[in-house]
Each structure stands twice: as structure tokens, then as C-alpha cells.
Amino acid sequence: MRRHKRWPLRSLVCSFSSSAAETVTTSTAASATAAFPLKHVTRSNFETTLNDLRSLVKAADFVAIDLEMTGVTSAPWRDSLEFDRYDVRYLKVKDSAEKFAVVQFGVCPFRWDSRTQSFVSYPHNFFVFPRQELTFDPPAHEFLCQTTSMDFLAKYQFDFNTCIHEGISYLSRREEEEASKRLKMLHGEDGIDSSGETEELKLVRLADVLFAARMEKLLNEWRSGLLHGGNASSEFPRISNGSNQSMETVFHHMRPALSLKGFTSHQLRVLNSVLRKHFGDLVYIHSNDKSSSSRDIVVYTDSDSDKENLMKEAKDERKRLAERKIQSAIGFRQVIDLLASEKKLIVGHNCFLDIAHVYSKFVGPLPSTAEKFVASINSHFPYIVDTKILLNVNPMLHQRMKKSSTSLSSAFSSLCPQIEFSSRSSDSFLQQRVNIDVEIDNVRCSNWNAGGKHEAGYDAFMTGCIFAQACNHLGFDFKQHSQLDDFAQNEKLEKYINRLYLSWTRGDIIDLRTGHSNADNWRVSKFKYENIVLIWNFPRKLKARGIKECICKAFGSASVTSVYHVDDSAVFVLFKNSELVWDFLALKRQLESSDGPVSVLHPLSKILEGGNTGAADYEAYKEICSSHVSEVMFSDQAETVGVKSRTRPNAQCETETREENTVTVTHKASDLIDAFLANRVEVETATSN
Template identity: 25%
Template sequence: MEVTRKNYKDCLNTVYSAIEEADFLAIDGEFSGISDGPNASALTNGLDTPEERYTKLKKHSMDFLLFQFGLCTFKYDQTKSKYITKTFNFYIFPKPFNRTSPDIKFICQSSSIDFLASQGFDFNKVFCHGIPYLNQEEEAQLREQTEERRNQHANGVGTPSYISPSSSKGPAHIPEEHKDFINRVVEKVEALFANSEKTLDLEPCTGFQRKLIYQTLNWKFPKGLHVETIETEKKERYIQISKVDEEERKRREQQKLEKEQEELNDAVGFSRVIHAISKSGKLVVGHNMLLDVMHTIHQFYCPLPELLHFVMVFSFLFPLRLLDTKLMASTQPFKELITYTSLAELEKQLKESPFKPPQVETAEGFLSYNTAQEQLHEAGYDAYITGLCFISMANYLGSFLTPPKAYISARSKLIEPFFNKLFLMRIIDIPYLNLTGPDLQPKRDHVLYVTFPKEWKTSDLYQLFSAFGNIQVSWIDDTSAFVSLSQTDQVQIGESGLFCHTRQNLFTTCSLLVKYT
């Protein structure tokens, strides 16, 4: 089901119901870019710690926009022995709903946009019809502002329709250059009282002129008028003035407050789906999902904190229920059976023996996907096949039971070892970021930190260390890298032959003394 701003409110209860009845949920995101600075090797150094990797992604990836969110719900039907799926493609864009709501800045990466365009991604649906959203702090601020206006109205300080926060009970100070304009407005209002017309539409004017109109009319005509700013489809603002009695004025003010509340709920927008996922406590499955989780929290919950606090935020938002299928496929007992762990390749391999493709059926009224006709990089489709991969691997674990079981529930203890561990790309000895426990602390006393001239290439390092057999080079920047030796006892030889050194943490830190030619 495709969901945009046009049909979001109508679809919301359907989304809530699908989440509530599901056994587990699969998610995926599409972004406007991945990294705003370093190249891939610098952003994903093979000897990063989990904290270093998280910090890099936080610094270089969070200014991009998650603008398509895929959600696929999976409910197991015992009578049919198959999963019933409901897939949603949400198009998301942070459109401000009024002048006081956040006006978000974001960046795009040309390679990412070009790639999505080549896959047929519809950017018009994002920018023209994307669902808005607010994080919790933004929502709280706007609700507080709305409540303040309500209190002003209730206390008789003024009415939200036409009282400016800076208005007073005395006459407004009108700059000389605006006096003729305001006098003409007052004359039109006096004429309105004298004739049979009910309303008067003023010409569009500046925000400052509107403020002067509100202040002046509040002072000169404290009763009998309802004054409201109207916005046209072309974003032009003009003031509409209506003759009303006190009862009608109060009724209109109440309608305006209710409309404001509805607009605020609309502005919260897609964040309501994230809140529903969080409250459900359901298992949430993703593939290589660290960026998906980071963007979801950053955009729809709160700005990303440091890693320690991120883990605390995560525990509150997704209590103990995330599973990364890329990590699952890279871990025993699957590691020896699965050659490639990219999502498309993983889905294909999990159809073959010793695995079995899951039995699924699309719920009535929802888009049915055919995996033979790949729709990769559509977030809903990627979420769908991520769920299929999880089911195949979970059911395979049932073959180790006595007697074997063909169906393993999303609540089974067999899958608990994979919970809340997010796959870390291209780190040699730490495969995941642990969200609910201590991270792995591998020994790295076979690793040298090497500095060298800027013109050096990887081949220079391999030649320099050629006497030490197999090595791994992990670039840090243009003039430094980590060099992993195959055996720990080689470190001492390397130090005595080429380097002076100091020891820091788990790394052997070295500076090159010889000029390589």
C-alpha cells in the first residue's frame, strides 16, 4: 500500500491494526545519501570500534533525509500454515505546517539520487506529497505554544484569531509609512459595519502590516468582529474580517482552536507510525539496519546523542526487540552455508536447500510482490524480502530441535541470541554493535599504527611489510593506517626493525623512521 500525505490519515488506522495483529515487523529505509565527507574506506575503517563507527555515521550521515520508509507486517495463520503480509510504502518529507514549525535543512548525495532515479524512484511523491513529521521535542514545543494560546483565550487576554502576542490594550504604534495603509483598512471596516455585507477580504499584505491590522482592530473594535488570516494555495496570506455577535465569535474561535489541534496532529504525521511500532513491543527485523535505526531515532524521536545515551534511547524506543538479518546470515550456523549476505543474494540463497522458502500470502487490498521480478530499493519491497529471509533462517533453526520443527515463532528463544545486535560493515574482528550488552573487546596486539608520506599508496605498505607475509591495511586518512600482521610475535620484529613505538590501548602505535624509496 502506497501512503502519501494525501491518504495518510485515511490509512492510519489500517497501519495501526496491521502493527497490532502482527507477529513481527520488517522495515527498510531509502535515504538522500550515505556519507557527506569521507570516502567509504575512511568511513568504514576495518579496525573501528563500535563507538568510532557510530560516531562517524552520526557525524557524516545524519544530515541526509530518510524519505521512504518501508514497513511489512507478518502475521502467522495457523490454519493455513503460512504468513499473511501487509506492506506499506511511506513517502516522507518534513513540510512545515506553519511559520512556527521547524523548517528542516537536509543534504543530498548526487550518486544516491542518481541511483534511486535509475531504479524508477518517484521523487515527486516525496517532495510534493511526502508525509510530514515532528520529533518529540518539536511536538512538545508546538503543543506548548498551542496551549498558551488556549489559555490566553480562556483568560480573556485575547482571541487566537486576531491577537498578536505583542499586542496591547492601547493603540498600536504605527510607523509613519504605514499610517495611510492602516487608515484605509479602518475605513473599510467602518463601511462594513454600515452596510449589509457580512465579510470583508483585504488585499494580501506583509506580515508586519497584518500585525498592525490585528493590533489596530483589536483596539478600535473590541467587539463584533472576527479577524482571521487566510492562506491561499499559492501561499499568499490575506486577512478576512467578519461581522459576528459574541456567541458566533466564540464558536469560530473554538473551531479555530480545534483546527489548530488537528493541524498539529497532522504535523506529527509519520512519527505516529514510529510511536505505534515502539509501543507494540513487536520484533522489528531489518537488513544491515544500523543506519535505518539511527535515522529513525534521529528524525522521528530525538537528535542522536553519544553512543552510551543512544543505547538508553534505543532501550526506551525499541525495548529489546531488534534483529538484523545480515548479522544473522553472517553468524553460525548460517555463516558456513551462505556465501553472499547482500539482501538480494541472501533472498535467493535462502530458497535453496538446506533452507526452504517461506509460505506467504498477501492480505486482501495490499500490493502483492513477486520476488522473481525484483523491485529492490523500493523500501516496502526490501522490507518484504527482509521478512522472508528472517522466516527462512528462523525456520532452519527448527531443524536442530528434537523432534525438528518446520515453523519457528518470532517469539522463540532460538532467535534470542540475535536480538539487538546491529551488523557493522567491514570491521575485521567486531561484527556487531550490541545495544543491550557489552561490545566485543578483541585483542589487537598484532596491529601497528603507521604514519607515512601523503603520496604513499596501499601497494607501498604491502611492499614495506612484504617480509611479514599476509597483512591487512586499514586506512585512517591520507597519512596513516592500521596494519594488521598475521602473527603477534611479528610485532616485536617490526618494531625493532622499522619503528620506534609507544603503546596505546590495544594498538601498537608506531611512527615510520625510514624514508621508503
């Protein structure tokens, strides 16, 4: 999901092609109002749609995806900042994927139709909601909602009621494993008693004693009737006046049994205790019939071997029931498993956050580092292409897009205009277009109006169209079937496959095959992170300019390259070199520990006013970003995480080196203080010492 998209409102027209599938023709007037043919999928039609989608994905040349989420950033400072290193940027993406929910998932397979010489697309729009399906789940799922994102969805008529009430739930692979373990523990591997009791229940309450005596009498009468050919009534009278409890003779797997209705769980435990104590051939079972409706019964067994067989049957039944419950709860993850198993080329637009959500929601907890994430995601989805990288890295496409942004809607308008426009244009770039049709439920159409409605399925369709047109301009000859046999391995895409933007604003690209970031990119490495100091909780009246002036008065006018606000409560200070970082941190510590006039007169006193100012190296910033906590203000975040001021930016040095450097830095700080108090030399001279 992108928060600032503009959706083309004009009619989108792709070439009309004949097909074995039913073709829908519409008049010009009708096409102006016809809605985009999108397959909406909820709980009610998920199973049938999934069966159809399997064949569509299997036959597809590539599959485009897009997600809609409830938010992007859990705090303002967690947004992508200029000073974010690639590993910190990953931590921010990780935080977003863990805290926000996916509410819509667009899946659009694309298949080349050699008969009509066009791509056929199959856009699906899945409503997804993390509903609690298993009764033994941990507490209900929680997620954040960001007001700007929710307002954006509402603006484009997102159907929140359908999402919440009819959205498809899911379990990740990790959650499925944990659910299987919990079910195994709950239902047990031995013993027939569904209650799982191994110790005799002690009857303390008078009501329990009376109930147990009454049950013993009724069960004894029923058993005697079976054994001695007496009158074993098919239905017992109600247990007591005003009670809905009843007992009826039924058969369970060809064995006589009593069906128990209206009993509480505690009463069933008491009854089970009576059976274990007084009736060796009667067994209590909590079972499910074919309609998955639960029932409580007491079954008669005529021998020890029959009892063992009954126990095995009940155990197998519980296992089948557990498997059905888990399979039902897996839900939408079956779509993700389908995409992973088919190893198709996955196409997204600026999709690193989308892929992180896919992993977090449907695979398991996100790894702690970008390198571990890349290694894991590549094993599930070995071929991913980001159309935003394709448009920016390829010179010809970049030249085409230079007049507009590479946002999804802008790229779609530039590369996939109306046929009428391209047919009248002399632009050779626009005339070299590949035709794309849409097919839903065996109905193919070419004329529609996108309207102003915002759907993940339509975004996935636009993403796939952009990719198809880009491949066409890269020189793909779709008429040659050999170029489609292994789309992901085509040499024309080699430079673009498995490269995603960690941060588009900074041009930070990560390679999913190696886990390496383009750290040598001039846009990314224009400063060194070892030269950065993080300062927080300073007086709010101070701004970046004032902080820079204070530091420059103490260390020289050329000591600070720039000061950048994280938010109103914290700043990054980029020093000229790493030695100045050490000097600043050591001087801050000495000033804070001094009670003399220097603490008031020194230029840094404005920054340290209040006694709560924190300062540390860049690694402290990474530590703060790695926390699951998200306070609104960065200073509150640092306090909550427990990060303290640090005087050494390199904690990995040998002990001897640290001690030597500490002495040197302390001497430098003392020299600076002495020089300031005695006013013997200029501040710049003191810094050079």
C-alpha cells in the same frame, strides 16, 4: 539501503493458498509479467493506509523493515575502516544518519495463518520526504546526497518525482515538542489580538494616518448602525479606487462582525490599533473556518463578559488549530509510533544504520555515545533481530550460506527459492520451507515477478521471508500457536535478539540490551588502540611503505607492526607497544622545535617535511570523527576541527605521573637524537634504551 545489492529477476513463487480474502489466480504466462503486489503509500492515501496498517501490525507476529537513503558516507574516511573502534564506528553511523535523508521506508507485517498453514505478508512502500509543513519551522531541512547512492536508486527506477512531490513529511518527537512551544509563543496564552501587540502602534507615515482616519469613520458608521437600528449595510463599498479591499457584515459565533478582505498585514495592524484606541467593544480576530481557511474579522461584543467569552473562544480555537497543524505535520512518524507502541519484534537485515536513521528522524538527536543510544533505542524498540547476524552466527545457517554472501539478495535466493526448484530438489534443507503469501487491500496472491525495480517495501518483504525460513530451520513449529504468542521471547531466538552489527566487515557486534560490544572477538581485538598513532598532512608522495621505513630506521625494524591509510592524507601507525607511541610523539616534537642539522638528516624528516605534519594518539581520531564537519580529506578535517599534535596518548593520568613520564620520554628522544648524530650505536640499540 545497501549500495551493492543484486535483485533476483526471476519469477518468485510462494505457495498458493485459499483464504477468506479474495484470491487472485493468474495463468503461467500472466504470472511471468505480473508485478510484485506492493502497497505504495504517498500523501494522498496515507491516512487510510495508516488506519489499515494499525490492525495489520496489531495482528502481526513480527514486522520487517527496510530503508532507502540518499547516501551512506559524507567523506571517504568516514567509511568503515579496519582500525575503527566500536565507539568510533558508532560516531560514523551517527554522522551518516544525521546528514542523509530517508526517502523510502518499507514496512511489512507478517502473520501466521493457521487455516492455510502459511505466513501472510503485507508489504508497504512509504515514500518519505522531509518537507517543511509548519510556517513557523526553522530554515528548510537540509540533507546530503551521495552520487553513488543516487545513481543506485536511479538504476532501479526510483521515482524521485513521487518522493519529492508526494512523499510523506514528518516531525520527530523532539521537533513536535519544540513546535508546540513555538506555537504557544506565537499565538499567546492571553489576549485576543492575533498580532500579539501590547503597545500602541505609532503612526508616522501619512498613508497610515489617512488609512486610520478612514477606518475609524467606517467602523464608527457600522457600529452606530448596529446600536441605533440604522442602516448597517451588509457590504461596504470598496475602500478606495483601484483597491480590492472590502468589508462585509457577517456573524461570528452569533455575534455581528465585519469580514475584512484584501487588507495587508500592516494595514491590519493599523486597524487593530484604531480598535484598541477608539472602540472598546470591537475586537479584531484572525481566525480559521472549518476548512482551515483564514479570515480577518472585527467582532462586536455587547458587554465585558461577552468580550471575555469571545477571547476565550478565540484562544481555544487557536489551540485547536495549532494541534491540527502539528498532528498533520507529524506525518510518517505515526507509523514509527505504531511500531513502538505495539512492541512487536522488528526484523531488519544489517540494520544498525537503519535503526539509527529511525531514531534520528523520528525520535530526536542521536546520543553522543553508543551506550546512550542503546539505552534509549531499547526503550522504544525492545525487540530487534538482524537476519545477517542470524545467518552468520547460527552454525547450520552459516553452513548453508558459506557458498554465497549473506547480502539480502543472496540470502533470499538461497533460503527462499522458487517452489518448482525446491520440489524437484533432493536437498532436505530446501524441502523444509514455510509457505508465504502476499496480501494487499484484501487481495491475496502467490505468483508474481519481482522484476528489476528496487523498492524498500520489497526489501522488507525479502527480509521477513529470510527470517521466517530461518526460524523454520531453527526448529520453530508454527502449527503450535504457543510458539507464536510471544515470538520475541522464544528461547530459540534468545542468542540473536537485540544484537546488531556495528561493522559487518569487522564482525563488531553490539548488544542492545547491555550496550557492550564484542571487544574480545579475535577479529575486532587483533591490535591494541593504545599502540596506534595517527599521522596526517605529511608529504603526499609518501605512502604507507615509505612511512614505515622512516619510522623503523629511527626506532628499529620491529617497532612498527603495520601502517594503514585512512586516506591519501593520513595514516594509522600500529606500534609494537605503547611506549613506542610516547617515544615517537616526543621525538617528533623535539625535531620540529630544533633548527639544527638533525631536522634535515633524521629519518623522520621525510615525514615532517613541510612543517605541517600532525600526529596524535587514537583519542584524537575519535574526537575528529565526533565532529559534525565532514571535509573530503582527513587532513583538512583535522585542521578544521582544530585537533593539534599530541605528545601524550593518556590525558587522564595524574599530574605527577605525566610530568615524570614526560621527562623520561624527553630523555629517550634526546638519546635517540644524540645516537643518530654521533653514529655511536645502531638505531635498534637506541630504541631499546
